Amino acid sequence: MVKRYLTSNQGTPVGDDQHSLTVGERGPILLTDTVYLEKIAQFDRERIPERAFHAKGAGAYGYFVPYRSFASLTKAGFLQDPEKATPVFTRFSLAGGSSGGADTVRDVRGFAVKFYTEEGNYDLICNHIPVFPLRDPLQFPDFVHAVKPDPIANIRGGPIAASRFWDFVSLRPESMNFLIYLFSDLGTVRSYRTIPGFGINTYKWVNLRGEETYIRYYWEPCAGVEYIDSKTAAHLAGTDPDVASRDLFDTLAAGNSVEFEMRVQTIKPELECEQPFDILDPTLIWPEHMYPLIPVGRMVLNKNPENFFAEVEQSAFSPAAIVPGIGFSNDRILQGRIFPYGDTQRYRIGPNYLELPVNMPRHPVDNKMQDGPMRSGYSTDIANYLPNTLSGGMPAEAPEKGNPPQEYISGCVGRQEIAGDDYYQPGCTYRNMSGPEKNRLVSNIMESLSQAYEPIQRRMIDHFMRTDQEFGCRIAQKLSLIP
Template sequence: MADRPRLTTTAGAPVADNNNAKTVGRHGPVLLEDYQLIEKLAHQNRERIPERVVHAKGWGAYGTFTVTEDITRYTRAAIFSQVGKQTEMLARFSTVAGEQGAADAERDVRGFSLKFYTEEGNWDIVGNNTPVFFVADPYKFPDFIHTQKRHPRTNMRSATAMWDFWSLCPESLHQVTILMSDRGIPTAPMFMNGYGSHTFSFWNSNDERFWVKFHFKTKQGHRHFTNREAEQVIAKSRESYQEELYSTIERGEYPKWDLFVQIMPEGEEGDFEQKTGWSAFDLTKVWPHGMYPLIKVGEMELNKNPDNYFVHIEQSAFNPSNVVPGIGFSPDRMLQGRLFSYPDAHRYRIGTHYDALEPNKPRCPVFHYHQGGEMPFGLRTNPDAYYEPNSFNGPVEDPSVKEPPHRYAGEVNRYDYRAEADHFSQPKALFNLFDDAQKERLFHNIAEAMNGIPQFIEDRQLALFDQVEPAYGAGVRQALAKVKSESDSEKQTSISTSHSASAAE
C-alpha cells in the first residue's frame, strides 16, 4: 500500500474511509456533513453529458498522417509543406441515426471525422463514408434528421417518415442508392472509405485558389455485411465496431488510409455546371474522376487507442470551421450551414471552452482574448492584455496569413438550384456499375426498408427509381412483392400458431 497514491477528494483532502457513510450510531441516519459521500454521489449524477443529436454512437483512435507527395503548388498549409512530414491526428467514426446504445452494425451512413494537430492550428475534416449526402441545402438538414430519429408519438423509428421525405426529395436518390447498396453496412471502420464530401478550397503562397474534394481510401479493402449477416452480429454484440477497432490496434495491426484530392482551379465551376447539369458545390453530386482525377497526397495510420474513452472520444469535438492557412471553404450551402451548427452544438454539449479539452486542444501555442464563461481552463492570455489593441504585449494579428478573396458576388435571395439540377444521371451511373448480384441485394435491401409504408409513398418513391433507370424501379417492385408475400405468410403462421395454442389451453 505504501507505494500506491493516496485517495483524495477533488479538493485534494485525503480520504480515510471509502466504504462507509458517516451515520449517527451504527444504524442511524446518514449525516449531511459527510461531504465526501455527497461529492461522490454528486459526481456520479453528472458523469454523463448530452449525447450528440446525430453521430451519437462512435469509435475512435489516435494516429499519424504522413505526406507522401508534393502538393505545395495547390496549398500553403503547413501540414503538406514537405514530403515525409508527419502530423499527429485523431479519428472518430460513427453511425448517424442511432443513440449511444444503438448497435454498431446497423444500415446507416457512417461519420468519418478527423482532427489534425498542425503547427498552425487544428484542421478538422468532418465527413462521412460516402462522397455525397441526402440534401443540398442546410435549411432541410433538421427536417431530414427528424426523419431518422424517433417518431414523437410512437417513440420508434419510422420507415414512413424516411421514405416520405426521400420520395419528396429527388436529390436524395444518389445517397439512398449508396446506403441501400452493399456498402450500407461496413463490417468495421477500417473497411470503409472516408470523404470530406463537401467542396472545400486550397490556396497557395501566390494567393491562387483551387476547389478541392478529399478522399480517404481504405488500404484494408472493403468488407460489408448483408442484412442477415448484420442481424447475426447484432444478436451477439451491439459493440462489434468498437471491439474490432480497439482490438486491431491493440494487436499492432494499424489500419491505414491513403488520402487523395480532386482539384478544380477557381473559375472552372461555371464550365463544370454547363457540362454536367449540376453545381460543383452540390453535396448530393460527385465530381467525375475523368474530369478531375484523384491526386495522391499521403497516408493516415491509426496506431494508438485512447486511455480513456470518455475523455478522448466522447468529449472530442470535430468542427468543419477548424481550418488553417492554405485551406478554406467554398459556396457549398451545406458546408456553410455546418460552419455554424457544429461549434454551436459543441458549446451546448460540452461547454464554452470545448476547444481547451484534451482531445480538442491544439498542439501549437494558443493566444486569444476570450475570457470568462464556464470552466475557462487553459487560457494563456496576459492578465494585463485582456483587450485589443493594447500596450501590454498582447497577441496581435498576422496579415501574412490573410486568405485571398472569393470571386463570388450576386444578389441576396433564397435561390433554388435543386429544381433545375439533374438528380438522376449520377444514381443511374452508380446503378449501372453494379453487377446482377449487387443489384438484387440493392432491390431486396430497399424492399425490406420500404415494407409497410403507405402505398402512396411507395408509389412516389418507385416513380423516382423508374426515372433513374426502368430496371431499377422494376427490380424494387419485384423485391417488394416478394417481401410483402413473405411478411403476409409469417403473419398467417403466427395467427395459426396462436389459435393452436389457445385451443390447447
C-alpha cells in the same frame, strides 16, 4: 513517493467509500455523509448531452504524412514536406444511431480527422458515403428528425419509423443518390478499418500565389473496402453490438496500425461552369473517370485513447477549423456547416471545450478571449483588450502567407432553391452494379420500404423508375404495386 490511499475529490482521506453513514445498522443515512454526497453528486453529472448526430463513435491517434509537396496547389504547412508527420486524432461514428446503438446497422459512418498542424487545428470531417441527401442546410434538422426515432413512442423500427424516413426522402428527390449508396452493400459494415471516407463537400486549396483549386477529399482504407450483408449485420447487432469499436481498439491494442490513403479530385474554378453538372452540389459525385484521384498522403492510426469519455466523447470537430491554404467553396451545405459544430460543442461540452487536451491546438493560442465555465488557461497581462498600450500594445499580426485569393460576389438577396433537377445521377451507379449487387440493393430497400405506408411507397417507385426503369419495376413488382 506519495503514498496512495483513497481520497475525496478534495484530496482528503476517505476510509470507507462502500458503506454509507447510517444511524445504527438499519437507520437512515445522515446528511453529514460527505463521502456519499460527493460520490453520488458526481455520478449524477457523469453524462453530457450526446451529439445531436453521429452520437456513437470510436477514436484513435496517429499521424499523417504527405507523399510529396503540394505547394503548387496549397500553402497548407502540413502538405508541404514528405519528411514531416502531423499528429492526428480520428473519430469514426454512426450518423443516425444513439450512443447506445449497434455498430452494424444500416447507417452512414462518420470519419472525422483532426490534424494538429503547426498552424493550428485542421478538421476534415467526412462520411463513408460519397454524397449527402440535401442541398440546403436549412433542411438538415428536418432530415435528422426524420431518421431519428419518432417523437411520440421513440421507436426505431417498424412501419412508423419506415414511413417517416421514406416520407421525407420521397419528398426530397435530391436524396436519391444518397439512398442508393445507403441501401447498397456499403450501408452495413463491421469494421472502421475498412470503410472509405468522402469529404462530400467541395473545398478550396489556395497556394502562395493566391490561386485556388476546388478539391474533393477521399480516404481509401489500405486494408481495402469491406462490408457485410444485412443478415450478418442484424445478427451482429444482437450478439456483438460494439463490434466496430472493439475491432478498432483490439487492432491497435495488439500493436497493429490502421492506415488510410488521402486522395483528392481537383477542378480549377475557371472551369466550374464548363462541367456537365453543378460541381458544388453535394448530392452528386464527381465521377472518377472524369476527375482522377490524386494520391496525397497516408494516415496511420496507431494509438488508442486512454479514456473514452475524456478523449472520444469530448472530442470536437468542426468544418470551421481550417488552416491557411484551405478554403470553403460556396457549396451551400458546407457554408451551413461552418457554424453549428462549434455551436453545439459549446452547449454539449462547454464554451472552453478547446482547452481539453484532445481538442487543444498544438500551436499556442494567443488572443484576448477569456473566462467562462471551467476555464483553466489565462493570461497574466493587465490589458485583456485590444488595442492597448499597457502590455506591449498589439500582438504581432499573424503574417499572411503569400497572396490572398481574390473573390468578388454579387447577387440578389433572397431564399432560392438551388437550380437543377439532376436527381437521377444514381441511375448510372445502379447500371454499373453487378447482378448480385443489384439484387442485394433491391432486397435491402424492400426490408425497409415494404413497411412504409402505400402512398409513400408509390412516390418512391416513381423516383426509382426515373432513376432506372428496370430498377423501379423490380421494386414495384416486389411491393405488388403497378407503377
